[in-house]
Amino acid sequence: MGKRDELIAKYAEDLKGKCGMDPDMNLLTKVTIGCGPAIYDADASTVAASQEGELETVKNNFLIKKLGLSDGPELMEAINKAMETYGMSERNKYRAVVYYMLTKHFGKEAVYS
Secondary structure, eight states: OOHHHHHHHHHHHHHHHTTOOOOOHHHHHHHHHHTGGGGGSTTTTBOOTTOHHHHHHIIIIIIIIISOOOOSHHHHHHHHHHHHHHOTTOSOOBHHHHHHHHHHHTTOGGGGO
């Protein structure tokens, strides 16, 4: 099993255990691949939920550019909901897990098909 497969398994475990979701492994794999080399970097692989600038980056680079959503208050509401689902006390919020939850939230799975 390669490094990426190990990370995908870890992300699936977070979705099940911490987020109470049964992950679609095909979609999770595609979202993880879509994150590119960031998943291998300790800092870039996580989302700093307490940093406003980091949340803006998720909104602008993922929700607007990648998923093609229009800017509006519902985007930040969805990001905050994903952070709450993950658990505010959870220190490591993996970017691929957050992106997966946001993709499901907005029903944008087709972006990865």
